Amino acid sequence: MGNHWAKNCRTPKHLCELYMESLKRNPEANMVRDPGYDGDDDDDLEDVQDHQHESDKVDHMEMKSGMDTIVVDSGTSHTILRDKRFFIHLTHKVANITTIAGTASLIEAYGHANILLPKGTNLEIEDALYSPSSNRSLLSFKDIRLNGFHIETMGEGSKEFLQIYKITQGNKKVFETIPACGTGLYYAQTSLVEANALVFADAGYLSDPHYARSQTGYVFTHGGTAISWWFMKQTMAATSSNYAEILAMHEASRESVWMRSMTQHIRPTCGMIKGKDPTTILYEDNAACIAQLKDGYIKGDRTKHILPKFFFTHELQKAGEVQVLQVRSSENSADLFTKSLPTSTFKKLIWKIGMRRLKDLR
Incomplete structure (x- = not known):
């Protein structure tokens, strides 16, 4: 066995020793490749990691939406x-x-x-x-x-x-x-499919410039279908878009209180589980309005002219009955009632509130 490498192995002894040392340091050095494989290890590993990262990212976005x-x-x-x-x-x-x-x-x-x-x-x-x-x-x-x-x-x-x-x-x-x-x-x-009602509210600031009136609109959806909606010209002049949005949220909150009480009445009548309704999600696209309703009425230069009663939504949030969240304007279904929309956005929003064309149902 003293002359084993010289007689029985065609690979030079120093290369065999180097190979054995590499196995001790990196066990993956002996990994067998597919015969048709031709590529760089690091690039492939990065591609796999990038693909996995993108897949996880897509899954996260899907779940969030x-x-x-x-x-x-x-x-x-x-x-x-x-x-x-x-x-x-x-x-x-x-x-x-x-x-x-x-x-x-x-x-x-x-x-x-x-x-x-x-x-x-x-x-x-x-x-x-x-x-x-x-x-x-x-x-x-x-x-x-x-x-x-x-x-x-x-x-x-x-x-x-x-x-x-x-x-x-x-x-x-x-x-x-x-x-x-x-x-x-x-x-x-x-x-x-929502297990509870979702509310979308919006205001069209100065939609009637002649009389300085804005437009209020909201829609309640349940299970992907509109169950209650309302839009009309506001009865008082709003001095800013933020003011107009607060008035719209006030009207949507009042409707939410009635809707929750109606649900409590319907459930036992229909033999459904009776209990406290889950928090109603109220979506709004104006970040300043959401921040104001979260903090409540603050008498300042910009808000002192807004009556405290219009901050009714803040009290509902404290009671846990509603939660106001921000939504992108292109995803706000109430925009259907307050402004003109691009065709693609219009079609997307009418689909969200459950409207279908007859030819799509056949």
Whole structure:
């Protein structure tokens, strides 16, 4: 064995020793590549990290905006959602789930959930599971069928997709067409169906310049549909856009109080769960107005002419009945009632309040 390297190994001894030392310092030095591989290791690693970062960023933006990518899976027995906002109510209970890697305690709660598929199909799921640590939400075939829909896989050339449809008077009506991402797996963008009312308020400053009057508009939406709206010319002259917005918020807050009391009356009558209504979210696009309503009435040079009663929204926030949040003007549905809009924004906002063209429903 003394002359082993010289007789039995074609690689020079000093290179073999160098190779063995490299294994001690960097175990990945012996990593086997695919024969057709040709590229730089560092660039590939950066590409993978960048791709993962972008994927996480997209997921975060989707979750923040009330949207999520859901995988429709024929193999899962229950729908698993990773966003708590999809649930109307939750019962907290830790449970195990069986995956390919084994059993893991990923389930934190279960409850009644609502999701909205890309073309507006609303699915109500009685026993959805809540798993915030899941990478993707899963929608089971069972829950689609429990909503009265039929499921059929279709193929067109090399493409495969899933059709969700109903049979009405012998005619097949397709509600959703979901593309495939693998055998038995289909993916779709789902939207949040609000479990409580959302309010959008806005003011059109000096919409009537002849009489120095502004326009007030607000709209209440629930489940992606407008349930109450109001717009009219303000009865007093607003000296600034901030003043006009405070008047609009005051009117929306008054309507919110009535709407919450009406909901408390309807729930027990319809056999629904009785309890305190969740906080009503009131959206406004004027940052100065939001800051003033958060701090309450402050007698200063810029606000001393505004009557304290118009800061009623501040009292509701302190009581936890409403929460005022800022929204981009292009996302404020109340803009439909207070100003002229570009065509693209107009179409987006009428879709948000549940208006559909007849040809889109056929």
